[in-house]
Amino acid sequence: MNLDIALYLGQNGVTLGAIYALLALALVLVFAVTKVIFIPQGELMTFGALSLVSIHSGHAPKVVWLLVVLGVVAALLDAGQLLRHRQGSRLAAVLAGDLVWPLLALPAAYLLPLSSIGYPGQILLALLVTVPLGPLLYRLVYQPVAQASVLTLLLLSVALHLALTTLGLFLFGPEGSRLPAFTDGSFTFAGLPVDYQTLWIVGLSAVLVLALFGFFNFTLYGKALRATAVNRTGAQLMGISTAFAGKIAFTLAALIGALSGILIASTTIIYYDSGFVIGLKGFVAAIIGGLASYPAAAAGSIFVGLVESFSSFWASAYKDVIVFALILPVLLWRSLGSHHAEEDEA
Amino acid sequence: MKQNTPRVLTVAFMLALGIGVAHADITIGAVLSLTGPAASLGIPENKTIALLPRSIAGEKIRYIVLDDRSDPTEAVKDTKKLIDVDKVDAIIGASITPNALAMVDVIGAAQVPTITLASGYNIAFPVAGYREWMFMPVQTTALMARSTAKYMAAHGVKTAGFIGFDNALGEDWWKNFSAEAKAEGIVIVASERFEPTTTSVTGQVLHLLAAKPDAVLIAASGTPAALPQRALKQLGFKGQIYQTHGVANPDFLRVCGADCNGTILSLSPGIVASQLPSGSAIKQSTMLFAQTYEKAYGKNSLNQFSTAAWDAGLFLEHAIPLALKQARPENATAFRAALRSAMAGIRNLPGSQGLYNMSPTNHNGLDDRAVAVAEILNGQWTLLQYPN
Numbered sequence: 001m002n003l004d005i006a007l008y009l010g011q012n013g014v015t016l017g018a019i020y021a022l023l024a025l026a027l028v029l030v031f032a033v034t035k036v037i038f039i040p041q042g043e044l045m046t047f048g049a050l051s052l053v054s055i056h057s058g059h060a061p062k063v064v065w066l067l068v069v070l071g072v073v074a075a076l077l078d079a080g081q082l083l084r085h086r087q088g089s090r091l092a093a094v095l096a097g098d099l100v101w102p103l104l105a106l107p108a109a110y111l112l113p114l115s116s117i118g119y120p121g122q123i124l125l126a127l128l129v130t131v132p133l134g135p136l137l138y139r140l141v142y143q144p145v146a147q148a149s150v151l152t153l154l155l156l157s158v159a160l161h162l163a164l165t166t167l168g169l170f171l172f173g174p175e176g177s178r179l180p181a182f183t184d185g186s187f188t189f190a191g192l193p194v195d196y197q198t199l200w201i202v203g204l205s206a207v208l209v210l211a212l213f214g215f216f217n218f219t220l221y222g223k224a225l226r227a228t229a230v231n232r233t234g235a236q237l238m239g240i241s242t243a244f245a246g247k248i249a250f251t252l253a254a255l256i257g258a259l260s261g262i263l264i265a266s267t268t269i270i271y272y273d274s275g276f277v278i279g280l281k282g283f284v285a286a287i288i289g290g291l292a293s294y295p296a297a298a299a300g301s302i303f304v305g306l307v308e309s310f311s312s313f314w315a316s317a318y319k320d321v322i323v324f325a326l327i328l329p330v331l332l333w334r335s336l337g338s339h340h341a342e343e344d345e346a
Numbered sequence: 347m348k349q350n351t352p353r354v355l356t357v358a359f360m361l362a363l364g365i366g367v368a369h370a371d372i373t374i375g376a377v378l379s380l381t382g383p384a385a386s387l388g389i390p391e392n393k394t395i396a397l398l399p400r401s402i403a404g405e406k407i408r409y410i411v412l413d414d415r416s417d418p419t420e421a422v423k424d425t426k427k428l429i430d431v432d433k434v435d436a437i438i439g440a441s442i443t444p445n446a447l448a449m450v451d452v453i454g455a456a457q458v459p460t461i462t463l464a465s466g467y468n469i470a471f472p473v474a475g476y477r478e479w480m481f482m483p484v485q486t487t488a489l490m491a492r493s494t495a496k497y498m499a500a501h502g503v504k505t506a507g508f509i510g511f512d513n514a515l516g517e518d519w520w521k522n523f524s525a526e527a528k529a530e531g532i533v534i535v536a537s538e539r540f541e542p543t544t545t546s547v548t549g550q551v552l553h554l555l556a557a558k559p560d561a562v563l564i565a566a567s568g569t570p571a572a573l574p575q576r577a578l579k580q581l582g583f584k585g586q587i588y589q590t591h592g593v594a595n596p597d598f599l600r601v602c603g604a605d606c607n608g609t610i611l612s613l614s615p616g617i618v619a620s621q622l623p624s625g626s627a628i629k630q631s632t633m634l635f636a637q638t639y640e641k642a643y644g645k646n647s648l649n650q651f652s653t654a655a656w657d658a659g660l661f662l663e664h665a666i667p668l669a670l671k672q673a674r675p676e677n678a679t680a681f682r683a684a685l686r687s688a689m690a691g692i693r694n695l696p697g698s699q700g701l702y703n704m705s706p707t708n709h710n711g712l713d714d715r716a717v718a719v720a721e722i723l724n725g726q727w728t729l730l731q732y733p734n
Contacts, residue, residue, distance in 0.1 A: 005552050005556070008548060008552055008581070009548065009549055009552070012546055012548040012549070015546075016545065016546060166381070169381055169385060173389075174381075174385030174386040174389055175386050175568070175569055175595075175597035175600075175601070176568070176569035176570065176597070176601055177569075177600075177601060178572070178601050178603075195580075264545065267545070267546070268544075268545040268546060268573060269569050269570060269572060269573055269601055271543075271569075273383070273543075274543060274545075277543050278545060308546070309546065309548065309549060310549065311549070312540075312544075312546065312547065312548065312549030312550060313548075313549030313550070313552060313553060314549075316512070316538050316539050316540060316547075316549060316550045316553075317512045317539040319541070319544070319549075320541060320544075
């Protein structure tokens with residue numbers, strides 16, 4: 001191996017790591033706030049990427065119908081609950097909350113002239129049809145059992161992952177797709193050609209990480225989420241709605257997921273079922289960060305990306321084995337090094 | 347007497363059912379991978395089965411398609427259901443080699459003639475025991491690898507690099523291609539593997555580039571094969587890139603785009619039917635496939651997997667009239683045996699993939715006339731050479 005090859009592999013590893021970092025952050029965020037190990041994070045990623053593929057080729061993304069169905073079911077459940085508890089006065093506000101995004105996304109997907117709204121417009125539309133899936137899935141799948149044990153929530157995640165993968169095949173078909181780069185071309189830096197797209201990926205990931213940092217430290221909603229993460233019961237006593245915190249966490253997770261999907265689909269081919277393995281690598285990174293620390297998860301992601309890139313050079317057949325085996329020494333080290341206090345589990 | 351009426355009715359009903367079964371149509375079962383990792387094979391195969399004749403020699407043909415979710419266990423379950431519950435006369439499938447291999451024992455024990463759409467050599471060879479019942483209208487990897495190696499050698503390739511899937515398909519290609527390349531005097535200077543689900547092949551491609559081969563063969567199937575192609579172009583590989591017939595579908599062209607311009611591959615002649623020389627023995631049969639398929643599914647929809655399923659239909663179209671002379675479908679055992687021997691007797695049958703000549707030792711029956719060499723030019727398959 002010479003320096004050139006090492007630089008290439010390093011660049012490739014950092015690019016992959018930046019995407020894993022986004023997924024790891026979303027996983028840590030959701031776990032901290034809701035105790036859900038959100039395996040379907042990878043599916044939200046593929047949904048974002050493949051919706052944009054379909055919009056980019058001028059077809060309305062079929063996933064918008066999933067959004068409408070989920071919105072209507074959530075609205076019916078909410079209405080039933082409110083009427084049972086005689087809180088009819090809040091009905092309009094709650095129903096609007098459930099239905100506003102589906103009802104915005106549906107006409108947008110079918111009435112807009114998809115091919116003439118430009119790539120940025122298409123990306124916004126793809127986000128509009130996929131991001132609201134996050135809070136709706138939380139409302140329908142996790143919120144009814146929010147007090148359940150981590151294990152129950154994990155099983156629900158597995159079920160949701162299988163359901164979404166199958167829906168993905170139905171909505172997007174079996175074949176893979178790729179997205180065009182935001183900016184084509186490359187420049188030479190210290191003798192190494194660097195793609196503009198690599199800069200986009202690393203830059204956008206960094207911006208998102210900083211934005212999350214700002215959100216959690218300087219905004220009221222962010223602080224409420226952190227409070228819920230630290231102590232759910234205490235936060236509730238302080239008047240923070242855990243259901244609301246959960247919805248925000250899932251909205252952010254869906255946004256990060258869809259964006260990471262759009263970023264990665266410009267460098268590789270994405271299938272309806274690609275999300276799982278990519279999400280798992282984000283999960284490995286999040287584990288390295290102990291499922292609690294954002295900077296540690298981000299650093300872990302870069303590490304996973306580099307390991308993957310260099311092992312693909314030295315032992316291509318064992319690349320994934322090496323990446324997933326990383327988790328063993330980390331778990332061992334964590335189990336020896338830290339005594340953690342579990343929050344009381346129901 | 348009064349109490350007996352329901353029982354009489356029941357008996358009459360069962361008799362009627364029995365008569366219904368006795369006058370059964372011919373039933374063809376299919377085990378395809380409609381979901382799971384191999385869905386991109388199973389779905390076009392299923393689309394082809396929808397085009398197969400609904401009536402042959404005056405008998406109604408019924409098709410039952412089951413999804414094996416790309417899983418060998420499911421394929422076995424589906425096969426048992428087709429045989430035990432649906433009492434099928436013949437089976438088409440499976441889409442992929444592991445599933446077809448798992449089916450061999452089931453269809454052999456039940457003596458149901460089966461036409462596999464997968465290309466693994468061991469599915470139909472050697473023709474003995476249970477494999478007497480297996481037929482394979484798919485070019486073997488050896489046939490395709492020989493064509494590719496010969497074309498390389500004839501066009502000045504002295505050293506080649508290889509990058510294939512890290513699964514049975516990649517291994518099969520590696521085994522066959524390394525042997526054929528050696529026979530043609532080509533030295534393989536680098537051999538790499540990648541997972542179909544991977545997101546980056548930079549490391550493997552850097553290895554290939556460091557070995558400076560004249561040409562690189564990518565042994566993968568479907569859209570994942572576009573990934574090494576793109577990486578090779580991005581990292582500045584100037585030699586000739588070869589692909590295999592596993593990529594011969596429109597989705598690969600869509601995903602690979604401009605990166606694939608100039609790529610060469612050996613594929614089924616049916617995909618380039620309109621460009622075949624008009625004197626060829628399979629001109630008519632390939633055109634029939636191409637026109638029927640494109641009429642149903644649009645221009646540029648032809649693909650490798652549909653040609654296999656189409657020829658499975660041809661085997662049945664050829665065998666059913668002959669079998670009907672020997673036995674009636676009501677006698678399932680005799681009819682299945684008659685179907686088997688009619689298929690084993692196929693001689694000079696032109697299909698969408700080539701000319702079939704079965705023999706007691708060969709239920710594949712294809713030769714060099716089943717391979718066309720084509721180049722990808724501006725998103726179209728352009729015929730370079732036929733027959734090979």
